[in-house]
Amino acid sequence: MSTVPRLPATPREFEEEARARLDPAHYDYFAGGAGDEVTLRANEAAFRRLALLPRVLRGAGEPRTEVALPGGRAGMPVLVAPTAFHRLADPEGERATARAAAANETIMMVSMAGTVGVEDVAAAAPEAVLWFQLYIQPDMPFTETVVRRAEAAGCAALVVTVDSPARGVRERELAHGFHDLPDGLCCENLRDGAAVRPIVMSPDIGWEHIDRLRRMTDLPIVLKGIMNPADVRPAIEHGAAALLVSNHGGRQLDTLPATLDMLPPVVAAADGAVPVLLDGGVRRGTDVVKALALGAAAVAVGRPVLWGLAAGGERGAARVLAMLRAEVREALALCGCASPADLDPSMVRRTC
Numbered sequence: 001m002s003t004v005p006r007l008p009a010t011p012r013e014f015e016e017e018a019r020a021r022l023d024p025a026h027y028d029y030f031a032g033g034a035g036d037e038v039t040l041r042a043n044e045a046a047f048r049r050l051a052l053l054p055r056v057l058r059g060a061g062e063p064r065t066e067v068a069l070p071g072g073r074a075g076m077p078v079l080v081a082p083t084a085f086h087r088l089a090d091p092e093g094e095r096a097t098a099r100a101a102a103a104n105e106t107i108m109m110v111s112m113a114g115t116v117g118v119e120d121v122a123a124a125a126p127e128a129v130l131w132f133q134l135y136i137q138p139d140m141p142f143t144e145t146v147v148r149r150a151e152a153a154g155c156a157a158l159v160v161t162v163d164s165p166a167r168g169v170r171e172r173e174l175a176h177g178f179h180d181l182p183d184g185l186c187c188e189n190l191r192d193g194a195a196v197r198p199i200v201m202s203p204d205i206g207w208e209h210i211d212r213l214r215r216m217t218d219l220p221i222v223l224k225g226i227m228n229p230a231d232v233r234p235a236i237e238h239g240a241a242a243l244l245v246s247n248h249g250g251r252q253l254d255t256l257p258a259t260l261d262m263l264p265p266v267v268a269a270a271d272g273a274v275p276v277l278l279d280g281g282v283r284r285g286t287d288v289v290k291a292l293a294l295g296a297a298a299v300a301v302g303r304p305v306l307w308g309l310a311a312g313g314e315r316g317a318a319r320v321l322a323m324l325r326a327e328v329r330e331a332l333a334l335c336g337c338a339s340p341a342d343l344d345p346s347m348v349r350r351t352c
């Protein structure tokens, strides 16, 4: 009789299991943040500081969890954030992640630094809604080549990461001497004929590049890495269809505030013109509901999906997403909400 291995039951257990299975250098690559990891810790801590204040006797009925976004509908307000190098966690890599996202009716943002080409990700999960994450390369003809690949693969939006004019310095990577993918793995989306280009994080990228991208494609553009409310108006003026409040999971500049703490001022600056999403430190359904109460249209998770993938491949990643979906439904129900639209800022309270 064959037995199916037992999967962990909590987010913490998923991370422990992933840590036990991964090469320590790869675990630290996934887990680590920049500098003293102040921002990395701040993201989760901000959720813990906030308490929920449910409403009662609203007769809301069974809650619905789906949300409509510029790049399509998601069955739950928890998307898969773009993360690099999934084949370090599981041989199927991004194919497994896409199937796990599709099984939970959610959207996967496919990293430009993926270890499976975007066409193969799409082919592995034909029902998945994919958004393609792009680092605009200063070589704009090459950037266009990558955009055309994402379009041809059927991606429904471009997620342009704007928090990376340089690569963040992560001391855990330095300690292991982790610089490159092992032999046999590469960034398949960076293929250029027989060669694979390195990803350039360029300080020369400016709003004019967003304008050029806007002219290049009809896909909605999501700007990922907006933290300062002063950047919201220009983002809208330059044609962003949505904003993703993100500090890159604390992996770029250290000592940025928690994303949850910048969500209210960014939402206020957007003033309903575009939906605002958030990532960073989301681990439980209650975290999701807190962000939605403060005005997020949806959230995304990075590391939790990697832990699922490392602990149990496609099945592990799918379980992590299914747990989050069940927790969101439960938290909405216990808050007296029929849908995310019933949440509002009066339903969260700072405790310290």
Ligand SMILES: Cc1cc2nc3c(=O)[nH]c(=O)nc-3n(C[C@H](O)[C@H](O)[C@H](O)COP(=O)(O)O)c2cc1C
Pocket: 029, 030, 031, 043, 081, 082, 083, 084, 111, 112, 113, 133, 161, 224, 246, 247, 248, 249, 250, 251, 279, 280, 281, 282, 300, 301, 302, 303, 304
């Ligand atoms: C291992 C790892 C790789 C990442 N790679 C990318 C990437 O290729 N592109 C990108 O825009 N963001 C990348 N991110 C940032 C995530 O998209 C996201 O902002 C962050 O992980 C959210 O925080 P969380 O991990 O606490 O959920 C990466 C994050 C991690 C942990």
Ligand SMILES: O=C(O)C(=O)c1ccccc1
Pocket: 084, 113, 199, 248, 251
């Ligand atoms: O590690 C990261 O956070 C990341 O964004 C990245 C970008 C390019 C290549 C590999 C990883």
